[in-house]
Amino acid sequence: MNILEADHISFSYPESVSPVLREITFSVSPGELIGLAGPSGSGKTTLLKHLNGLLRPTRGRILFHGEDTGRRGFRISALRRRVGLVFQYPEQQLFKKTVLEDVSFGPVNLGDSSEEAAAAAREALALMNLGGEYENRSPLELSGGEMRLAAIAGVLAMRPEVLVLDEPAAGLGGLAKTRLMAWANAAGLIQGSSTGTAASKINPTGTATRGQVAVILMRFAKNVKMASAS
Numbered sequence: 001m002n003i004l005e006a007d008h009i010s011f012s013y014p015e016s017v018s019p020v021l022r023e024i025t026f027s028v029s030p031g032e033l034i035g036l037a038g039p040s041g042s043g044k045t046t047l048l049k050h051l052n053g054l055l056r057p058t059r060g061r062i063l064f065h066g067e068d069t070g071r072r073g074f075r076i077s078a079l080r081r082r083v084g085l086v087f088q089y090p091e092q093q094l095f096k097k098t099v100l101e102d103v104s105f106g107p108v109n110l111g112d113s114s115e116e117a118a119a120a121a122r123e124a125l126a127l128m129n130l131g132g133e134y135e136n137r138s139p140l141e142l143s144g145g146e147m148r149l150a151a152i153a154g155v156l157a158m159r160p161e162v163l164v165l166d167e168p169a170a171g172l173g174g175l176a177k178t179r180l181m182a183w184a185n186a187a188g189l190i191q192g193s194s195t196g197t198a199a200s201k202i203n204p205t206g207t208a209t210r211g212q213v214a215v216i217l218m219r220f221a222k223n224v225k226m227a228s229a230s
Contacts, residue, residue, distance in 0.1 A: 001066055002027040003162055004051060004083070009060030011046060019058070020046050028162060045088070048164050052083035081110055084160030086152055088167045094139035099130065099150050102139055106158040117157070124153035127186075129179045145176020152180070 004027065011021040020043045028034060038044050049055040050062055053069055053076040062069045064079055087093075096102035100121055107117035125131045128149040139147060152168060169180055 002029050002063070003065060004028040005061075005063040005066075006047075006050070007061040007063060009050060009057035009062065011043075011050065011055065011058050021050075021057070023060070045166055048085065048166055051162070051164055052080045052085050054085070081158065082161040083164060084155040084158055084162065085164045086155050086166060086168055088170055089148070093154075094147055094151060097138060098136050099125065099139055099142070100135040103150060103154045103157050106154055110158060120157040120159065121153070124157040125150070127156060127183050128153045129182070143176065145172050145174065145179075148172060149176055149179055 006024050006026050009021060009024045010019050012019045024047060026034070036044055036047070046055065050057060053062075056070060064083075067074060069076065069079055094102050096105060100118060103121035103125055104114070104117040107120045108114065112120065122131060122135065125134065130146060130149055130153065134142070134146070134150075139150060142150060148168070152165075155163065169177055172180060
């Protein structure tokens with residue numbers, strides 16, 4: 001069964017003259033990676049916001065494990081727990097006193113004990129090469145690139161079933177971009193460079209997850225070469 005499906009969704013903002021999205025249909029299977037490319041203003045970020053319920057389609061349906069997320073009684077909170085969305089410039093969402101507390105925040109909200117959350121956070125931070133001394137720093141003491149990596153770690157720590165990245169490398173340079181690319185390469189998202197090759201059966205946290213992880217790779221590179229691995 002597909003994890004996520006967009007079934008002929010259309011969407012218009014109240015001030016829109018014409019729909020931002022029109023009759024979009026696609027599906028995401030376990031272990032699959034999807035790249036989405038398009039010009040600025042074409043609705044890519046708007047589409048991604050539908051995948052964890054931040055926006056609701058004007059027409060059509062978003063299905064999660066076959067369930068219509070728009071039906072009465074569907075718990076959007078459950079969807080958001082299992083579909084991790086990393087926005088452009090996610091570092092703007094850091095707010096706790098220490099990096100470890102910030103990255104632990106999501107797992108704690110999912111019901112993990114403080115010890116379990118801290119362990120997941122440390123694992124995710126290590127993937128971003130932000131372990132050790134970084135844990136007790138204030139997020140405000142990090143560089144802009146390090147803040148971005150910490151914010152991504154905060155989503156990884158929740159071990160989402162689907163990981164949605166909206167241009168995660170935007171504005172990054174130097175060491176932060178190298179660290180991000182190293183993680184993406186190790187996770188199987190890319191091979192060798194940001195141009196990349198998509199791989200199947202990836203596990204971006206490197207740990208046991210709630211089922212196989214599907215990843216939607218959003219504008220990771222200007223041109224994304226798509227391929228599948230057996």
